[in-house]
Amino acid sequence: MSQGACSDRQIFMVGLGGQGILLLARALAEWAAATGREVISSETHGMAMRGGTVTASLKIGRYAGPLIPPGAADVLIGLDEHEALSHLPMLRKDGVSIVNTAVDTGNFSHVVDAAGIARSLGAPGAVNMIVLGCTAQVLGIDRAEIEKIVKRVSPAKAKKANLKALQAGFDALVP
Amino acid sequence: MNTHTRAPSSTGKQDDKAREILLGNEAIAHGIIASGANVVASYPGTPASEVCTTAMNLASQKNLAVHVEWSINEKTAVEVAFTNSITGRRSAAIMKQVGLNVASDPVISAAYMGVTGGLVLVVADDPGPHSSQTEQDTRLFAMHAKVPVLDPMSPREALEMTMQAFAFSERYRTPVILRPTTRVCHARQLVELPDIKPLDRRPDFRKDPSRWAATPGPRLVLHRELNAKLREIEQHPWARPRLVHGSGGTELAVVSSGVACAYLLDVIAELGTRQDISIYKIDMPFPLDRRALSSLTEKHPRVLVVEETEPVIEMQFINRERVSGRMDGTVPDAGELTPEVVAFVLEEFTGTRAQKRTTVSAQQRRPSLCAGCSHRAAFYAIKRALPGGIYASDIGCYTLGLNLGGVDTCLCMGAAVSQAAGFFHAFKDSPTPPPIAAIIGDSTFFHAGIPPTINALVTGARFVLVVLDNATTAMTGHQPTPATGGMTNDFSGRTLSLEEAIAGCGVRTIRVHDPYDMSGFTDAVREAYARTETEGVTAVIARHPCIKDRRALQAQTRYAMRITEECTGCGVCVREFECPAISVVDRRARIDTSLCIGCGVCVQVCPVEAIAAKEES
Known part of the structure; x- marks a missing residue:
């Protein structure tokens, strides 16, 4: 796999406490590391996780600090539409956004009704994995590779549901 | 330290060392365990909590002869760890910055006495603040306590420094503070896992009362000895600024430490800010080689200091004529130094035309007690039992009771009890003194609530003590409490129930009630309050497990909730009860089934009985 600054990438993730943004961030970080690149990421912990705004940053490549400055993210992943909209300035011009929403308002480059899909799968908590599947699809991440990682990072009890959701997400954006 | 520059672009897969993506706190725990520490003690607090959790897991998984404990508070943790370190063995105590305030007494004395085995105090700061009462700078505290302090900029550097x-602690026979900030604690980075080498050291306590039990006279000798140690430490390479970017021959120089230094390096590389600048990193902000630091102003006509959160390095320049930073207002005097703040400061300093700046002014959604949290029911009931009362509360998830008007004060750990006493004395001679409640969590009560309860009882204060008992330390990630047991990696030790502890403080009336039964709980609080007239302090334990505990949640009855036609849209359920699963849309309450856990408590709140609950099979 080719290295260097051209493959450097900054991914900003936002959602609400309890939506599982940290597992999503962790899976992407593990994927990046498995491709042989340096990884540094940042997470929200503590009180905000009680239903408040939760953000995570993932920087792949030659970076020293864990935070992404506004306007510099290459990719924005939103598990909550309102949070994604208010954090849209994090994205650079021509950046890619992948957002969970039932209604396409035209604000994002890619939308998916992850909550709807999660409900139909009988796993309302799997919105994060559906959006991860979409993200993998959009970013050209190898399907088998991301499945392997989700298997590894998921808690034992959630493994099956997470894989199912990931696959549903992967297929959700196929035209 | 070999990670002073930006990370290489490739991780080099041929490396046979195990590499893992670790949270900064996990990396620190690996460092502690790999260094052969045999006592690790901590009280949980964001952003430090995961250090002890990880140490505990490592000790269990690898079956190591290491004692890892959740201590009752930070002072106790430091005292246990320090004492292990005066027998020649290695120890670590871990806490958040405000925990260091609680532990300040032993820390400052420990500096005088010194150690014979390595003692590392991990104290996590929280610029922002994100999850703390203050933005205090532990480096400044370290200066006050005369303890060397290390300021890592990344998980990888935190591991190496730990x-x-x-070894540093043993060489100079002094405790050492490692001061990561939130952005280091909660960053993840690829790190090389260190080998775990158990140290085969026998405990060796050499009795020396003039040191270990020093009275004021010998303390003067110890103080002089400490000062001599610090002068020696100033000769260590960590005490000197280290060039991490640029030639060192530029007009402009920036001196930095911690994660702010990482942002500087990124800002210079990413935002295309001027390259003709030299960046120096300080690994150990105290004690500093002040002459080496000050000589930077001879080499560079203009020097900027970028550090979090107080001007600790800046104030140590002998002459600050050519120095900019927080003291002259170049750097904001409060708040976190994010990459955008660092970029702004750098642009101001270098006079580069500011680029078009993007800002995110997103209204952060306020955190709230979880849907189904028993604390919400308890606060609602307390408000009904003691209308017009003053509710002194404390630190934990339940501070969020302020959203529903159930929390009037939150000062610091344990203060709910002493503030309730303070309010009693303030109002006792008023014609109509308000009813007063101290509302405190189970873990917080054990941490710092016991002495003020005894104090209130023996000094004639009258209030009802409500202990919110959810059988865990929830806010920081579900650590055990003395009542649940499991405070150590080997599950040794007995448990102590809240009833025993409260009775031991001298409280006679102790009611235990589940707040899910709101009317019964309201009665319990009312009755307990009535008894304060004769008994002073009475107690109610609000007992219901945290619903984030999966097993507890599965064990409780679940109801399917429905809003009936009776709903008038009055909004009491939102305003007074504040459950995040309930909202009022078009003058009608609505229940978000993705958030609702079916606790059924809201049925008791609705004034027109428009919430219906049907037990789920």
Whole structure:
């Protein structure tokens, strides 16, 4: 796999406490590391996780600090539409956004009704994995590779549901 | 330290060392365990909590002869760890910055006495603040306590510094503070896992009362000895600024430490800010080689200091004529130094035309007690039992009771009890003194609530003590409490129930009630309050497990909730009860089934009985 600054990438993730943004961030970080690149990421912990705004940053490549400055993210992943909209300035011009929403308002480059899909799968908590599947699809991440990682990072009890959701997400954006 | 520059672009897969993506706190725990520490003690607090959790897991998984404990508070943790370190063995105590305030007494004395085995105090700061009462700077505290302090900028550097800190501590016979900030604690980075080498050291306590039990006279000798140690430490390479970017021959120089230094390096590379600048990193902000630091102003006509959160390095320049930073207002005097703040400061300093700046002014959604949390029911009931009362509360998830008007004060750990006493004395001679409640969590009560309860009882204060008992330390990630047991990696030790502890403080009336039964709980609080007239302090334990505990949640009855036609849209359920699963849309309450856990408590709140609950099979 080719290295260097051209493959450097900054991914900003936002959602609400309890939506599982940290597992999503962790899976992407593990994927990046498995491709042989340096990884540094940042997470929200503590009180905000009680239903408040939760953000995570993932920087792949030659970076020293864990935070992404506004306007510099290459990719924005939103598990909550309102949070994604208010954090849209994090994205650079021509950046890619992948957002969970039932209604396409035209604000994002890619939308998916992850909550709807999660409900139909009988796993309302799997919105994060559906959006991860979409993200993998959009970013050209190898399907088998991301499945392997989700298997590894998921808690034992959630493994099956997470894989199912990931696959549903992967297929959700196929035209 | 070999990670002073930006990370290489490739991780080099041929490396046979195990590499893992670790949270900064996990990396620190690996460093502690790999260094052969045999006592690790901590009280949980964001952003430090995961250090002890990880140490505990490592000790269990690898079956190591290491004692890892959740201590009752930070002062106790430091005292246990320090004492292990005066027998020649290695120890670590871990806490958040405000925990260091609680532990300040032993820390400052420990500096005088010194150690024979390595003692590393991990104290996590929280610029922002994100999850704390203050933005205090532990480096400044370290200066006050005369303890060397290391300021890592990344998980990888935190791991390396932790490992080296033990040897450093032994070389100079002093405790060492490792001061990561939130952005280091909660960053994840690829790190090389260190080998775990158990140290085969027998405990060796050499009795020396003039040191270990020093009275004021010998303390003067110890103080002089400490000062001599610090002068020696100033000769260590960590005490000197280290060039990490640029030639060192530029007009402009920036001196930095911690994660702010990482942002500087990124800002210079990413935002295309001027390259003709030299960046120096300080690994150990105290004690500093002040002459080496000050000589930077001879080499560079203009020097900027970028550090979090107080001007600790800046104030140590002998002459500050050519120095900019927080003291002259170049750097904001409060708040976190994010990459955008660092970029702004750098542009101001270098006079580069500011680029078009993007800002995110997103209204952060306020955190709230979880849907189904028993604390919400308890606060609602307390408000009904003691209308017009003053509700002194404390630190934990339940501070969020302020959203529903159930929390009037939150000062610091344990203060709910002493503030309730303070309010009693303030109002006792008023014609109509308000009813007063101290509302405190189970873990917080054990941490710092016991002495003020005894104090209130023996000094004639009258209030009802409500202990919110959810059988865990929930806010920081579900650590055990003395009542649940499991405070150590080997599950040794007995448990102590809240009833025993409260009775031991001298409280006679102790009611235990589940707040899910709101009317019964309201009665319990009312009755307990009535008894304060004769008994002073009475107690109610609000007992219901945290619903984030999966097993507890599965064990409780679940109801399917429905809003009936009776709903008038009055909004009491939102305003007074504040459950995040309930909202009022078009003058009608609505229940978000993705958030609702079916606790059924809201049925008791609705004034027109428009919430219906049907037990789920």
